[in-house]
Amino acid sequence: MKNDAALMYAEAVVADKWETDERGSYDVDTLRQEYRERLYSEKAVAMLKARSDERSK
C-alpha cells in the first residue's frame, strides 16, 4: 500500500533525465554545450549556424 502511494507521487517527476544525472562536469558553459548537443537536431544546429554566419557578415 505504501509503495502504491509512493509510486503515485513519483509520477510527478517529469524532468529530462539529463537534469538529474550527477555525473560529469558542472561548469555552466560545459553544461550549456552538453545540453544543446542533447536537445538540438541537426536541422536546429544548421539554422543556428546560418543565423550566426549571417550576423558575422
Add this chain to the structure above:
Amino acid sequence: MDTEQFLTAISHLTGTPIKQAPSDRALLERILADDVDYNQFNELLLLVNKDRVSEPFFRRFFGDKCRISKLADCVAGFQMTAMLRYGNFVFAYRTLSRIDSEADFATELGLLCTDGTDGFQNRTSRLLEVEDIPRDDTSLVGYLSAKQIVADSGRCELLKLAFEQVGPKAEWSNLRSSIEELTNPDARQPVLGIIDNYRSRNQLASVEDFERYVNGAAEEIERRQNRMLEVQAIAIRNQDIYLTWDHMDVYFATSMRKPWEFTDLYDFVNGLMKSPVLSGLPISYFDPTQSYTKERVDKGLVESLMLKRARCTVYSVQDTDTLGKDSELAATLAQGKPVIAYVPLVSEPKRTEELLRNDPAALLDRLRFVLYADERFLSELTPEDVRFVEEFRALNEFTRTLCFRSIQDANQVDEFRKKYENELRRLAGIIAASEKRIYDSRSDTLKSFHPLGLQVNLNTGVANGVLVVRTIDDCAKLLKRVLTNSMEFDVEDEKAHWSLKERISGSIFRVVTKNVKVNNCFWNFYLRGQPE
C-alpha cells in the same frame, strides 16, 4: 566502604579480577582505614595481589590522600580517562601506573576532551572572511539547480527558434511540428510538455500569446542564470578562503540536492553558529551551503581535507540517509574525532506552519520523501487521511504542469494556495507528523540500535560513538564543550559492557566490552600490531 566494595573497586581499577587468599581478606578487614596516602595505597594493592602504582598516577586519580569512602568515584575517574585515551582498562592501568615522571605521564595522556583547555588560546583573527550567500540563493551552489536552469534556458532558446520558423500567426500544430524537427527524440518531450502545460492553463491562448509568455519566462530564467553565475563565483572564492584558513574547527556533514535541503541547512548552521552559547568563540567552520567547485573530483578532495582538518563534525540528519554524509560521519569517527548528530525534534504544529510557507512543489517533494522514508506512514494515518493523501491530486497536477521548474509564477502559486488552503494545511500536518516519526526513529537508531553508531578510531582501536542531540540549543552547548575540551561524562556499568555516556546528549561516547574473547582478540591486533 566494606571489604567487598573495596575489592570490586580495585578490580575495576586494574581491569582484572582479584585473586586473593582467605588470609588477604582477613588482613584487609583489619586495616581498611578512611584515608590512605600514596605509600599506604600501594600496600593495599599488594595485599590484594595487584601491581603498585606510580606517584603521578596516584596524584592524578586520587589526589594527595585517597579517602577509601570515595574510592569508587576516584576509580570512575580513572575509568573515564582510560576509556577516553585507551578504550581499555587493563592496558591503561599497566601503562599509566608504571610512569614515574610527571612530565612523561602528562605526555602519555595527551590532550583529553575533559581537560578544560581552551582550544582557542593564542588564536589570531583570520585574514579573510567568507562572503555570505543569502539563504534563498544557496540552492544555486547545487549541481542539480545548475542543470535545471541550463535545461530551462536551452528549451527557451529552442522555442524561440521554433517561433522564428513558424511565424506569429502559426497554429499550434505547426509549432509542434517545428519542435519535432528541431529537437532530438530523447530530449523532445519536456519541450512539448511546456506547450501542453501552458495550454492546460490557458485554453484560449494563441501561439502568439505563448510566444510572449516564453519571452517573459526566458528573461526571468536569464536573470536566474546570471544570479547563479554570481553566486557560484562567490562560492568558489569562499572555498578558496576555507582552504587557506589556518584553523578548521567544525565540518558540517549533509546532503543537499533539493532547494529546500539547502535552506534547511542554512537555517540550521546559522541558528547554531549565532547561538549566544557560542558567542565570543572564534569558531572556524566549513559551511557547504557557501562553497562551490565546478569539478566533482575537486569537491570530494576539498571535503576530505576539511574532514581531516576539522576538530569535529556536525552531522545534520535529514529525511533520508545518503552515502556521502554517512561516509563523512564514518571518516570522522575513524579519526577518533567527535561527531555531533543533530536530529531535529519536530513540534507538529510549528512544523505544519513552516511547511505551509514552502512552495507547492517543495511540499510535494517533502511528501515524496516521507513516503519513501517513513515505514509507518500509512499504518499511522486514519483511513480518512489515507484516502485524502491518495485522492488529493491537485498538488501533483499543479507541479506536473509547471512550464519551467527553475522559476516560479508567484500569481499561480498564490492562486493555488488560496484555492486549496484547507487541503494544503491538512497535508502539511500529515507530513509534519511523518517527519516527527522519521526523526524520532533516526535518533533512536543512531543512539541505541545501529552498531555503526559506534565506530573504531583506526589508529588506536578506541571505540568512538556518535553524540545525538535534538535541539539547536543542546547542539550549541555540546559543540562548545567539544571545542573547549570541557566535555562531561558518566561511567556506566552495563550488562555486556562499560559505557561512557556524554551528559548533554546522553549518548555513548566510549565503550569497553565485557566479552573476554572479543576484548582479547581485538586488543591483540590493535595493541600488538598485525602479523606480517
